[in-house]
Amino acid sequence: MAFYTLGLTFELVILLTVIVLGMWVYGIYFNVKKWGIGSTGYHDQLRYSFWLFIATWLHEAFKDGVLVFLRTAVLDVLLLRRTLARSPIRWGMHMAIFYGFLTLAALSGLGLMIDIVEHFNILGLAEPAEMAKEALGLPFDVFGYLLLIGATIAVGRRVLLKFVRDNTTAYDAFLIGGVFLITITGFYAEWMRGNAFLVGNALTYSIYAPHFALIHTLLALGLFCFALPWSKYIHVIATPLTLLANRGGE
Secondary structure, eight states, X not given: OGGGGGTOOHHHHHHHHHHHHHHHXXXXXXXXXXXXXXXXXXXXXXXXXXXXXXXXXXXXXXXTOHHHHHHHIIIIIISOHHHHHHOHXXXXXXXXXXXXXXXXXXXXXXXXXXXXXXXXXXXXXHHHHHHHHHHTHHHHHHHXXXXXXXXHHHHHHHHHOHHHHHTOOHHHHHHHHHHHHHHHHHHHHHHHHSOBTTTBTTTOOTTSHHHHHHHHHHHHHHIIIIITTTSGGGHHHHHHHHHHHHTSOO
């Protein structure tokens, strides 16, 4: 990987990833336990329990049966029908960011596992791992462009629409700008390497590709570690849980 040439070795990337995932898991645990404080009607010694919240949520989410749960999961969580009813543009923006971000996160995790197999030649699978990594290039580009479109719409709305701009805080600008910056630095790294999807060799300038790849990696790890569990971006998890527990509706 190109960014290793700037001093970020493979072993260091693995260590940073483990630290980031550990902090992310703890952040989710912290939030779920905090949400459990709102549980009532139980013994005091259980009120702050992580598992109490999980049990309460499962009881509420499946209260009306599995079919209602699945309907809510598809229509309200996966298709965002409530957002579509309010604003098609916001719906498109949220769908692009939601699916672009989550898919890229999953692909990044898969890519890292493939890199580990290739780097250490686990079970002698270094060559198949290299082929599998090449196959991930197109999905990375497609969902990367999807995320770029969503982030661009989010930034554009706050620049061009006064009522959106007036209701945008510095906190909002930081988070949205962070997503946009992470996405565009990743594309710059790919474009400068050459043979990029839709761009080809038009922007090849390989001397700077490792720099942008390094910036992209560090920003992505920082966002995943510090922003997702500890900021309003936790709504990526909290909102679906709320919708499912309420079985849809308003």
